[in-house]
Amino acid sequence: MASIDTLAERLSTYLGADQVNLVRRAYFYAEQAHDGQRRRSGEAYVTHPLAVANILADMHMDHQSLMAAMLHDVIEDTGIAKEALIAQFGETVADLVDGVSKLTQMNFETKAEAQAENFQKMAMAMARDIRVILVKLADRLHNMRTLEVLSGEKRRRIAKETLEIYAPIANRLGMHAMRVEFEDLGFKAMHPMRSGLIAKAVKKARGNRKEIVNKIEESLTHCLQRDELEGEVVGREKHLYSIYQKMRGKHKAFNEIMDVYAFRIIVDKVDTCYRVLGAVHSLYKPLPGRFKDYIAIPKANGYQSLHTTLFGMHGVPIEIQIRTREMEEMANNGIAAHWLYKSSDDEQPKGTHARARQWVKGVLEMQQRAGNSLEFIESVKIDLFPDEVYVFTPKGRIMELPKGSTAVDFAYAVHTDVGNSCIACRINRRLAPLSQPLESGETVEIVSAPGARPNPAWLNFVVTGKARTHIRHALKQQRRSESISLGERLLNKVLAGFDSHLDKIAAERVRGVLAEYRMEVLEDLLEDIGLGNRMAYVVARRLLASEGEQPQSAEGPLAIRGTEGLVLSYAKCCTPIPGDPIVGHLSAGKGMVVHLESCKNIAEIRNNPEKCVQLSWAKDVTGEFNVELRVELEHQRGLIALLAGSVNAADGNIEKIGMDERDGRISVVQLVISVHDRVHLARVIRKLRTLMGVVRITRVRA
Numbered sequence: 001m002a003s004i005d006t007l008a009e010r011l012s013t014y015l016g017a018d019q020v021n022l023v024r025r026a027y028f029y030a031e032q033a034h035d036g037q038r039r040r041s042g043e044a045y046v047t048h049p050l051a052v053a054n055i056l057a058d059m060h061m062d063h064q065s066l067m068a069a070m071l072h073d074v075i076e077d078t079g080i081a082k083e084a085l086i087a088q089f090g091e092t093v094a095d096l097v098d099g100v101s102k103l104t105q106m107n108f109e110t111k112a113e114a115q116a117e118n119f120q121k122m123a124m125a126m127a128r129d130i131r132v133i134l135v136k137l138a139d140r141l142h143n144m145r146t147l148e149v150l151s152g153e154k155r156r157r158i159a160k161e162t163l164e165i166y167a168p169i170a171n172r173l174g175m176h177a178m179r180v181e182f183e184d185l186g187f188k189a190m191h192p193m194r195s196g197l198i199a200k201a202v203k204k205a206r207g208n209r210k211e212i213v214n215k216i217e218e219s220l221t222h223c224l225q226r227d228e229l230e231g232e233v234v235g236r237e238k239h240l241y242s243i244y245q246k247m248r249g250k251h252k253a254f255n256e257i258m259d260v261y262a263f264r265i266i267v268d269k270v271d272t273c274y275r276v277l278g279a280v281h282s283l284y285k286p287l288p289g290r291f292k293d294y295i296a297i298p299k300a301n302g303y304q305s306l307h308t309t310l311f312g313m314h315g316v317p318i319e320i321q322i323r324t325r326e327m328e329e330m331a332n333n334g335i336a337a338h339w340l341y342k343s344s345d346d347e348q349p350k351g352t353h354a355r356a357r358q359w360v361k362g363v364l365e366m367q368q369r370a371g372n373s374l375e376f377i378e379s380v381k382i383d384l385f386p387d388e389v390y391v392f393t394p395k396g397r398i399m400e401l402p403k404g405s406t407a408v409d410f411a412y413a414v415h416t417d418v419g420n421s422c423i424a425c426r427i428n429r430r431l432a433p434l435s436q437p438l439e440s441g442e443t444v445e446i447v448s449a450p451g452a453r454p455n456p457a458w459l460n461f462v463v464t465g466k467a468r469t470h471i472r473h474a475l476k477q478q479r480r481s482e483s484i485s486l487g488e489r490l491l492n493k494v495l496a497g498f499d500s501h502l503d504k505i506a507a508e509r510v511r512g513v514l515a516e517y518r519m520e521v522l523e524d525l526l527e528d529i530g531l532g533n534r535m536a537y538v539v540a541r542r543l544l545a546s547e548g549e550q551p552q553s554a555e556g557p558l559a560i561r562g563t564e565g566l567v568l569s570y571a572k573c574c575t576p577i578p579g580d581p582i583v584g585h586l587s588a589g590k591g592m593v594v595h596l597e598s599c600k601n602i603a604e605i606r607n608n609p610e611k612c613v614q615l616s617w618a619k620d621v622t623g624e625f626n627v628e629l630r631v632e633l634e635h636q637r638g639l640i641a642l643l644a645g646s647v648n649a650a651d652g653n654i655e656k657i658g659m660d661e662r663d664g665r666i667s668v669v670q671l672v673i674s675v676h677d678r679v680h681l682a683r684v685i686r687k688l689r690t691l692m693g694v695v696r697i698t699r700v701r702a
């Protein structure tokens with residue numbers, strides 16, 4: 001039975017005494033935290049974290065990973081808070097433990113099925129530190145090794161999850177040995193009968209094959225010696241799960257699979273690999289089309305080796321892998337091999353991803369040399385340093401979005417209509433701002449309302465092209481229909497001056513004018529007028545074909561309803577509100593901007609009928625209008641609260657507030673408030689005047 005003392009002894013072969021002591025401390029902390037808890041097998045609970053740490057020690061993982069392994073179930077199972085772990089063991093270890101707990105909490109089963117690959121990516125994206133994944137894999141490995149004590153249903157659930165999520169993750173990280181163990185244990189738990197049958201058949205075949213295996217091994221070894229090549233020949237067998245998959249996937253009979261004899265030749269350096277290849281090709285004839293050079297072109301996870309198949313004596317196929325010892329180490333341990341080899345050098349920055357980056361860099365370089373880096377970048381780098389976030393829909397579907405995506409991006413990813421009608425969102429069941437960046441593992445729910453429209457402000461924070469395009473498109477549609485309706489009103493206003501109306505003009509005449517302007521439909525012309533690109537006055541005269549004529553009656557002003565939308569805006573310089581005398585300034589492409597008649601900014605063009613339009617407020621004008629006030633009052637405690645109170649009491653709403661102290665006694669407060677109209681504004685000002693110490697109130701205009 002492993003104890004902390006035997007582990008400490010093993011650790012002292014590659015860790016310093018201080019670090020070993022820290023691991024010990026973590027062990028005793030866990031022992032106390034789990035005190036009284038037992039595993040299903042009856043053992044004290046702490047034997048599990050200890051076993052997990054032992055698995056990581058096999059990989060020569062650093063002391064922080066080992067400490068995290070000791071503590072990995074503490075948050076989840078004993079209710080000790082992360083803060084307590086920070087205080088005891090520091091931020092890094094606490095973060096690792098927290099990361100492992102989060103992965104444990106992700107319930108793969110209750111969420112939608114058949115998304116295994118997305119789950120793998122999500123798991124990777126959630127672990128900001130790759131060691132979280134390694135601790136979790138070790139945790140899972142120990143649980144798989146001790147699966148037998150669990151009930152059938154639970155056992156199958158864990159085994160399925162292992163086959164679908166954890167074995168592929170191990171594979172992505174190049175950890176072949178762990179992947180094989182996951183697969184065989186998972187296979188055994190999922191299909192005990194089939195696994196048992198295959199195991200028995202393999203054992204029997206092994207006996208039958210023994211003589212041939214020995215013969216081939218002998219002749220291979222002899223061949224190496226003859227050419228004076230250093231190399232170790234080992235026979236190898238396929239693992240049970242891969243035999244099973246070959247039988248199922250490729251419809252091969254068991255005997256067909258077992259009729260292949262497989263060997264590995266491990267040599268000292270790369271150069272020798274190719275020389276050994278030459279030697280064995282001269283010993284037996286190679287099978288055409290089966291030679292693969294994974295040294296020059298490594299697999300996506302960094303795997304390197306030469307593969308070839310030979311015709312042995314009596315035509316027996318012999319599969320050969322040739323690789324260096326280092327390649328062998330990488331093939332078995334993948335990313336973890338970096339801890340195995342370089343655990344003692346301290347020159348590497350302690351950055352959490354340093355080793356992972358090193359591994360990725362190594363594999364990336366290999367791929368680049370092979371001129372084929374795309375596949376690799378796709379499958380590994382993205383997972384380790386994710387550029388994506390993975391979030392759930394309320395129904396448990398996983399959505400993949402670029403990093404920085406918000407609920408609006410999510411809404412458009414679900415469906416264009418959802419995006420267009422979205423008004424709010426819940427993240428993990430809580431209302432959250434639409435602009436909040438999403439994080440992996442969150443559940444996002446969109447609140448939508450029929451008839452809602454995209455907000456132009458969304459363009460400031462969405463990151464996906466899809467959201468951007470659809471928001472722009474929707475706004476453009478909206479802008480077009482609003483421009484058309486404003487253009488129609490402007491045109492009819494001018495026509496009214498000539499005692500006419502668009503409806504009264506012959507369709508033929510309209511077509512003629514459209515042709516002159518090279519336009520297809522009337523809407524295009526109206527849109528152009530609404531956007532300020534074309535003068536209503538000029539168009540009206542063309543329609544009436546009355547070049548010299550003067551309007552018979554004075555045209556009345558155009559009434560503003562407040563519902564014109566995107567083509568009409570209120571000038572920031574003079575902030576007009578209903579009741580104020582106003583004029584409209586048409587600027588090309590922007591539509592109409594409403595100014596106070598007295599605004600200095602339009603003084604020069606006010607009487608130019610091509611640029612300015614007389615406006616009035618419609619009786620039923622709706623909406624809230626911002627207006628700026630300047631309040632001078634005696635300095636007193638709590639004056640902001642007093643001001644806010646009076647504005648509120650008069651149904652006004654403060655949008656912005658700012659304060660300057662003029663001298664020791666008088667304060668000047670700038671208030672931007674929203675009101676319905678002038679009458680409402682007067683009511684607010686009256687209310688403010690009743691405040692003690694108010695000296696003067698003025699409305700600010702440019």
Ligand code: MN
Pocket residue numbers: 048072073139
């Ligand atoms: Mn555990």
